[in-house]
Amino acid sequence: MNFLRVSKIVFGSVAVFFLLAPLFAILPLAFTNSAFLNYPIPGYSTRWFEELLTAEVWRRSIINSLIIGCGTTLLATVLGTLGALGLRGTQLSPVFSFIKTVFLLPMVVPAVVLGVGMQLMFARYGLANSYLGVIIAHTVVGVPFVVVNVLTVLQGSDRRLEQAAASLGAAPYVVLGKITLPLALPGIVSGAVFAFATSLDEVVLTLFVAGPNQRTLARQMFSTIRENISPAIAAAAFLFIVGTTLIAIALNLSVRVSQRGSRQ
């Protein structure tokens, strides 16, 4: 019995270490002053962050990632929220359960397969090597997260609130604006964060549809790891982790504040 307990603790600790160690190992390297992405760290400096902000390739890729990330978030959130509103309460109909499966399919299809198809099609319709093309590609893989998040929140919310508002004479668009959307807000926000994070991290589709002018931060990191690995990777990774965490925290706070406001 005691042996079981000890082996549980040992195995659990080793597994937790395996899961977390890589994430924590990369962060301190962002502050190295050496030219090598390796331990031991000879001294600390912010030179690699300066490199990110001053070197043209990195600066440009950060700006591109922000442009494409914002475009993707907007498009995916609008389309995904509408889709989720349409899917709620229609679980029984086979048509809608099929549509739901279709909405989630982009998460399943291998990115390389989708990338080949998009490259062929986008080249034919003038979408290749354009910001719009990259935003569309990222939206396709980001939108399932919005659908899932909004749908989960909507299914957990009380439909009688909307029925009460309607029975009190509120027009459908008033019910939507004053009741349904505020109820769905936490799901919409987390869906938006997911869509942004997906766009930020997307490499494969970007490889296929983006031109040199749409090089994103993730794409730049990918080729840097491949060609000439430098601590700028760790600095970019640091920005990635800090950036997504901050956005998630900020949006969650704003949801809480707005919900408290609407309750009062």
Added chain:
Amino acid sequence: MSVLFRKQMVSLALVAPLLLFLIVFFAFPLFTMMKSAVSDPVATQALPASTNALSDWDRSSSPTSEMSAAFVEDLRQINDDQLFGDLVRRLNSAKAGFRTLITKTRTAVKATAGPIDLTAVDKRWADNSYWQVIAIATSSTITDRNLLAAVDLERNSSGAIDTIPAGASANRTILIRTFTMALAVTAACILIGFPFAMIAASVEGWRRQLLLGAVLLPLWTSLLVRTAAWFILLQDTGLINSTLMFLGLTTEPVSLIFNRVGVVIAMTHVLLPFMVLPIFSVLVGIPKTLMPAAASLGAHPVRAFLAVLLPLALRGVISGSLLVFMSALGYYITPALIGGAKDQMISSVIAYYATGAANWGMAGALGLVLLVATLLLYVVYLRLSAERELKP
């Protein structure tokens, strides 16, 4: 009835924008890719007169003068160098030697305006087999050539399906490698994930939070960041090797990067959450009284585990395995960055055909193989989770 109908219409109107978006930008690209795998329009486009003239030929008698006249006419008409290049590539891939033959013939044809004797230009034109290739290429705009080549098959001169001679193509090797690597990653995920989920389900409070947090945190972290982290850890002068050497376990760095070991380690780390979470959600649903009950009936813990817990948890293990295996099949980034040339999976080969070799037919055919395998696994996964919802 009309209220229900109206509701359905409103729902349909709400899902319509996303549905249209996905049809245009998700389904249509996939369709384009599949079409490129089977479409073969180059020869018909470039050689319209020959297409006509060769359609009546029985492919065994010697080439007629109409055929060579039509072919000469077609060659004269091709002014688009891109089209000509595509034609040369298409014919040369079916029979080696066509590149020099066609280029030589084109120069000769362009030099004179009147009829020309092809066998005088090159005596290979008296050889039936070159004409057969042109006849096959112009006979249809659809081909199964790429799909067969994706699994190392080809049609021989009589049209029967045959295996490609050993060493000519590596597609089957790549397919087998992709499956074995995905299997290895799945097995590693079960070995780590199953005990991990059992421990997480057996403890409570902060311990469970910590264990689940350790699974969820990597899931939220960028895939690139995680792959970069493994790159740093696994390199010859990385933390793992310096620790091993410090401990005196090895005197020379163990090579962990740019080989199979590194790819499996990094992919296991990336995909482990997809194994742990389904198993965990099944395990927490099992009543806590079952194991003590088995023990009180005299079952040894090992027997109780095998006879009670394992069968109940198996559904979670299968769901998790399907998810991991399915994702591993299509992996691109991790093998591309951590693996060496001999660890590239099917995705890398597809990317090579598409971006490197501009061979859309092969990219599409291999893509189709990967797509079908993934979707089949996904259907099985959906069936399993639907059954679980029906039987609470």
